[in-house]
Amino acid sequence: MDHWLINFKTMKRFLYFIVLLSVMTGCKKTSYVAVFDKTPQERAADQINLVSTTLTSAPNGWIATLPTQAGGGYGFYFAFDKEQNVTMYGDMTTASAGTAGKSNYRVKQDIGTELVFDTYNYISMLDDPNAAILGGASKVGYSSDIEFTFDRINGDSIIFVGKKYRQPFKLVKATAAQQASYTSGGYNTSIDKITAFFNTNKFPYIQMVSGSTTLKVTVSPNFSNTLASGKRMDLTSVLADGKTIGTGATKIAHTLDGLSLLNGGLVFQGITFIRMAWKDANILALYDSTGKEYIINDNGVPILDINLLWGSKYVGLRSEFKQVNPGTSTAGADIINYYHNNLNNSALLGFGFNYGRMDLTWSRPNSRLTFGGFSSQNGGSSGWTTTIVYNYTVNPDGSYKFTQYTAAADGYVAKLMLPMDAFLKGNDVKFDYYSANGLTYGRISSVQNPAIQMTFILR
């Protein structure tokens, strides 16, 4: 007790000071003035209510687009009801575009107001880490969201942003006619029609004026779900200077009357294309942000000289395992087959392989071509590549003259590459397209020996 009192005495000054402070502040009135007229929870509730009401009050549902972060873009139709049920269609597969998917949604407070598709539906396929469902990266999917933060309402649109992958999720009110079409298989009809158009018109292009030149711009949509290239479209053209390649690409989503070009549209040579739509029953057109129309025509033959596209549109050429493509001459097939048919010739190589391929890869800035011979003992999952690098010069007639830059290195199949190597070094080599059975290949032929012709997969 004494001890405590001694301490108490020594603290007396502090205590008096505290008492003084207390007296000074004891009667202070708080001067908090709210910036907003409502409390945070009231405002949060208001916005949840706004989003919920907006979503459920569209009598004919919503037409939506959503680009994925890692893959292409996707189109949807949604109908929300007040019981937290949502019905949707999506353009991922024939089933998802044709059969209504029913699940739940809810609107909740998060960092902002959040719309979450909280039981599985088509939109979850894009986020599904199980690549067997739709594709996408294994254990990741297409890097897409099922949670969306409310951004704004703009006229007939409501716009959200993906919570994790930050992609714009835009919903526009549908008309009764559009709703009727979505619910009666119209989405698949539309997808099939536009797919058929591009299957029939293999070399589609639009014309575009750039300065004093009219450009023929190729239109290349990809409707597959491939992670790296699917659900995207690009426009490519030789620019006014006659040699530079200009290109623009964006992600696309199917709509009932064509395509929606996402992420703000496809910008090509300063013009922003925002949608593709049917002008009439058979004529398809692109429209830019000003509403200008660009009719899509078929050129019948490839538009751009293949030599201009090396290193930009096309990385190079590939000869797949034991595949001799149409347009390959007998002499050409000998060169290609020598590689593939001897892969398992362990007497020649010292090893046996059950898979392999040849790749020609361009490096235009360096004026070089890399010839890669790949070999694998597990069907291609992994393996070894032998590379030979060539310098090239272009002859006046457009053919190429290759000279060795580095000799065969790495890998195990240098011996199999000898005939091709000899061909490349011993001939002036021309490149052009070759079309057969609905596919376009890249063809290599010799100026000196016209009997040698080989076709490859363009990649």
Added chain:
Amino acid sequence: MKNILKVLSFLLLITTQFACRKTETLNVDYSTFNADDPRTNTPLDQWLKSSFLDPYNIDVIYRYNRYYHGNTANVVPSKLENIEPTMQIVLDGFINPYLKIAGPTFSKSYMPKEWILFGSYSYENSSDPGVAGTAAAGRRITLYGVNEYQPLPAGQFYAWDRHRIMHHEFGHILNQIIPIPVDFEPISKGFYKQPYTDTPQDSARRNGFVTSYASGVYTEDYAETISWLLINGQVWYDDWANFANTAGKARFVQKENNVINYFTNLGINFKALQKEVQQYMIGIGRNETKFAYWLSKARTPLVTPAPNPAPAPLPTFKTLTINTGADYYIKYGGSDAFAALYTSVKNAITAQGYALNFIRINFTSPTAMYVEANFTAGTTTYQSFYAFNMATTVATGQVKFTTGTVGGTTSPWVGNAAFTKPSMQPILDYLTNNTFVADWLPVNVTADDYMKLGGFKVLNSSSNYFYGPLAY
């Protein structure tokens, strides 16, 4: 006194300090914060309420909430149509066995109060092996992969795998409430190593772990030991242990006993629980529950370094011993028809001047066995051997014996066999003339004896059978 005055004056000042304070009623309604109301009232919701919430206070949360899986992982929600079948699996193979064996008080107290369901597995990145379930705070189990559900029979693996996860996670839940006994970790001390993915299954098995995952850390080892004992049953566990090296096998036995003790201390008969879970596994048709499956299975002994040539595969069980006078026949009774046959053989051998000790089936491979008559004169014991082929159909459990090739030239195979043949003939004929169904017999064994006794029943004649203890 002076001091007291000082104290009092100080208190007075404190009081003065608050004297001017205006109190305001803080009118806060927390229900308006973090507004999130995922409630619907569909038949599914009603079923979940009546099956889980009302009886056990278990909240089944099937609507996606990122909070439950963490921000970084990629997880998709569950398919609506898979919720009820999945939770029915939980009810049948998990909650009901505990309810029956551990009782309602235990079940209602310890069953996790939150069940979270997600459609996919949880992956942090493209190289993550994935998470199938988690247990947290002694109160929550998260089950992933609900979208993989399929109806039986295709969905057998799904149902089994859910139980693998749930019994594992519930092991953690129990451990989070009642710690793992301190004598468990030393059993495998020095053999735990992370990452577990670097330990191949065979290495884990050799060293006394039920899975690679168990070899990572003792807490997972405990949960895995509980789970695999329950879901795959005693024969699987013993067979797994028999594959290990001597030290590893001893660890398996110690771990099993440790788990049994842990449950005993919780007031649960672990063996009874194991039998109960096995009844569920029989229902979904798991092979590991079938005697016929183990009869048709052989394993190559795990020896390092692997000898050349590789050792011959060994059948799971070495022997099945029949003796209608033994303790277990007295305890469980048996088939009168077979008892009469056995007695006649025994009497015939007695007439030959010998006492029949037992008849034993020696399994030599999944397709062959020999019947041994073991008999005594004075202090000398004799054997006679009769070879049989054995054809087993796992799906139906049916076994057909046919006379096999004599296995040697020693006296049990030749002289002794010929000597007792007249007496043994009725039982040899009994084996070849009938089609049998292999099963865990008799059907009414206690949990402790479950899967320790096995037998053969004459097809379509349920009162005609024989059985005996199995030895590995």
